[in-house]
Amino acid sequence: MKAIQVAQYGQVEGLALREFPDLLPSDDQVLINVAGSGINPIDWKIVSGAMQQFIPLPLPYTPGVEVAGTVAAIGKNVREYRVGDEVFGFIGIVGGYATQVLTTADRLAHKPASLPRLHAGGVPAAALTAWQALHEQANLQPGQKILIHGAAGGVGSFAVQLARLAGAYVLATGSARNREYLESLGAQQFIDYTAQQFEELATDVDVVLDLVGGETQARSWTVIKRGGVLVSPVSAPDPQIAAEHGVAGKHFATRSDGHQLAQIAKLFAEEKLQIEVEVVPLSNAAQALALSRRGHTRGKLVLDVHR
Missing domain, CATH: 3.40.50.720 (NAD(P)-binding Rossmann-like Domain)
Incomplete structure (x- = not known):
């Protein structure tokens, strides 16, 4: 798998794309092959070091709070999803800028068929x-x-x-x-x-x-x-x-909620919601974070993790 790594707090230019062994789910986890990961302000706020007091993270770490993709494996206690299901979710505070992520079933929802996977990566958070x-x-x-x-x-x-x-x-x-x-x-x-x-x-x-x-x-x-x-x-x-x-x-701070996300997915399926995205290659994550930090973007920036 590939993942963006933050080696030290500071400027977003310090991000690096690295190779890692593939992940394996624990009994309660879902392994997702990621298609897209959304960029959010919390990402660059953490990278800058401004959130250290509130969100202490061991370095290095991989940014990214939301993804969309396909279930690649499940732990033995997972009942809600099967291998091959298309899902999206607010996975937590880190980990999304990668080709694989691990999360729990309660943070996910089935992706509506009408919503492209890259677009779905910018929805949950x-x-x-x-x-x-x-x-x-x-x-x-x-x-x-x-x-x-x-x-x-x-x-x-x-x-x-x-x-x-x-x-x-x-x-x-x-x-x-x-x-x-x-x-x-x-x-x-x-x-x-x-x-x-x-x-x-x-x-x-x-x-x-x-x-x-x-x-x-x-x-x-x-x-x-x-x-x-x-x-x-x-x-x-x-x-x-x-x-x-x-x-x-x-x-308030947003919390992950698979039940609410399923209701949001239903609205997409009924064509009552839409999203506008700008897709950026994973290799250009630093530039995408800098663009997000400048503000005034329309809709969502989404990383295509296969580019």
Whole structure:
């Protein structure tokens, strides 16, 4: 097998593609021959060393939290999958930038036949983040109004679609080049953050999903109606400021959940969800991480592990 290795924290240019012996599953594990692995912000945050205090990892390690591929072998206790099944999953915090990965069955779901394997590699982490933000943290209800910051990125793209499926009115911020894209996903009001102040256009929203943080989050409190909620997986809201505005501020870390992923897979099978991806060879993982770190990507970056 081949895998990207991080030998030391720092710049993404320090990544190397190396050869390793093939993996073998334990009694409770599933071995996957990987087709594609999604790039996520947590990947470059860990590589940079910024997360050492919260996620200590022994070096060297292989980045990557999500994959899609084919089941190559199963442990004796695994009942949910068979060799040859096409699956995808949020496998954990590391390991995905490789031609083989090991994970447990509860982190996986069957890949819908309509979703190409490379595209599927970019779904689990972003879609689960959006799902948990909307349905667990915000408890989004039909008829509510939601403002989604950073809507054209991986999580934002799914959040726009899932919010519309939930019956919400969706306002989405993005750059002008992403207007048609976001409207095609279901955004009913587009706000070009480079040309307009969103707080002048968005008022009395029930939910803000903040995927940007910083100044964007700080400016968002005034647009939320009392009793509303600001949810952010990227930056913890200040509880004192939230209380001053009479709203809830929630911060969370995405968890792997095979049951939720199966529901997301069903939506893909029913053609109710879509994903836009840019495919990058595994050998160019460093460049892909650098591109992700710069931001402003549309949809998801996915590594083709066979290139």
